[in-house]
Amino acid sequence: NAGVTQTPKFRILKIGQSMTLQCTQDMNHNYMYWYRQDPGMGLKLIYYSVGAGITDKGEVPNGYNVSRSTTEDFPLRLELAAPSQTSVYFCASTAYSGGATDTQYFGPGTRLTVL
Amino acid sequence: GESVGLHLPTLSVQEGDNSIINCAYSNSASDYFIWYKQESGKGPQFIIDIRSNMDKRQGQRVTVLLNKTVKHLSLQIAATQPGDSAVYFCAENFGGGGNKLTFGTGTQLKVEL
Numbered sequence: 001n002a003g004v005t006q007t008p009k010f011r012i013l014k015i016g017q018s019m020t021l022q023c024t025q026d027m028n029h030n031y032m033y034w035y036r037q038d039p040g041m042g043l044k045l046i047y048y049s050v051g052a053g054i055t056d057k058g059e060v061p062n063g064y065n066v067s068r069s070t071t072e073d074f075p076l077r078l079e080l081a082a083p084s085q086t087s088v089y090f091c092a093s094t095a096y097s098g099g100a101t102d103t104q105y106f107g108p109g110t111r112l113t114v115l
Numbered sequence: 116g117e118s119v120g121l122h123l124p125t126l127s128v129q130e131g132d133n134s135i136i137n138c139a140y141s142n143s144a145s146d147y148f149i150w151y152k153q154e155s156g157k158g159p160q161f162i163i164d165i166r167s168n169m170d171k172r173q174g175q176r177v178t179v180l181l182n183k184t185v186k187h188l189s190l191q192i193a194a195t196q197p198g199d200s201a202v203y204f205c206a207e208n209f210g211g212g213g214n215k216l217t218f219g220t221g222t223q224l225k226v227e228l
Binding site: 040041042043044056092096102103105106108 | 151215
């Protein structure tokens, strides 16, 4: 299994541009997450999904959108990039059966710079 | 809102010594805690977890201690190696939908030869 994969690894955007960060997992996990990590900080939850067709906001959702059309994919969309969105973005997934909480497994990250 | 915090931003240890990384949490409803290791340029990597009905759990060279009375979590690394140099995060899950985690800001562990 490749686990959680993210593309691209790096991207530079101009203010006002849009882009989609891709995330795919091959572990058949039902729960998926998007986080951002600013320099020297912990991770903050942007959006999450508990299954295909179901998404919900996290702590910092403004400026982002997500969709979950399949179990495997959970893309994150930036519509009008702003310098405040310069960060490292991590996707994560977990197999949650509704019982005990389970560990989230992370992808390698996408480093985004908005100039 | 309630958050997870760490006592020390940077910890330097000699190779071979034991390391202790501390974490304070404020949400008494948290029922699951995880320690992650993050190496430079990589995503967080799971180290060990513990549920609130336990006070200690051991892994390979790592031990997590949970003190619910003072809302304190610690990660002990035995015989610290250069490869242990990284940022360590604690995270908590205090229930609610989505299995969401709240992360602390992290502790940088530096292993000196």
